Amino acid sequence: MNRVIPGFSLSLGITLFYLSLIVLLPLGALVWQAVDVGWERYLAIMSGARTLSAFRVTLSTAALATAFNAVYGLALAWVLVRYEFPGKRLLDALVDVPFALPTAVAGLALSALFVKNGWFGGPLDLLGIQVAYAPLGIAVAMAFTSIPFVVRTVQPVLEDLASDVEEAAATLGASDTRIFLRVIFPAIFPAFLTGASLGFARSLGEFGAIIFIAGNLPLKTEVVSLLTFIRIEEYDYPAAAAIAATLLGLAFVMLFAVNMIQLWQQRRIGTGD
Secondary structure (H helix, E strand, O other): OOOOOOOHHHHHHHHHHHHHHHHHHHHHHHHHHHHHHOHHHHHHHHOOHHHHHHHHHHHHHHHHHHHHHHHHHHHHHHHHHHOOOOOHHHHHHHOOHHHHOOHHHHHHHHHHHHOOOOOOHHHHHHOOOOOOOOHHHHHHHHHHHHHHHHHHHHHHHHHHOOOHHHHHHHHOOOOHHHHHHHHHHHHHHHHHHHHHHHHHHHHHOOOHHHHHHHOOOOOOOOOHHHHHHHHHHOOOHHHHHHHHHHHHHHHHHHHHHHHHHHHHHHHHHHHOO
16 A cells, blocks of 8 residues: 555654653653652642642633633634634734743733733723732633634634535525524534633643732632642642642543544434434
């Protein structure tokens, strides 16, 4: 059998080698160090009030940021694909700014905007809404850094979506809302779910954009990534490894669940249920 890419075996070997060197080896070292902590010490670390609070803050704010990005990211991708307007190319380019911008710079900018004397923070403070140095500020920072995942995964699927199915549904008398819910959304659902899950995973590990706007108060606005960094600074490497490995495990479980849902969705569509 002729290979499409010359030297496939060599290319595959080099790819797997660098994947193991850059990704698998560091993750394996982290898991090994976490296992070396021991079950009793691990439970003691993870059941501490500060650790539990950090996970609660991280998971809740990441869920809030993901929910916002799921709605806004889908709407933004829809606008970029379905409409033509002045400044469209600029708006499309701005979507990738969170990827290119250093997260620390993003955190400083968000802090300046949402403090009580900032452009956004001042009016919000009059309404009794505190963003900076509060969990809401953490969610804002997470949403800013993870929004491209939803847009960039949904956008190409929308572009490739054939219009004849929509036209057929319209000729049968279906409303725009029904066409979107019954025709368009099932087709883009796997990409939509992938983008939202990747954004959630990115939010779980976000650090630079959060530390400037969160206030970093233990038991209130301290996130898991910051707590891990603090444990390293304290030379408490077993605690840092245990916390980081738990966060890694949560990310893997979430991605596995997403893949199972996508597989179920593909089989359901394939069988015509």
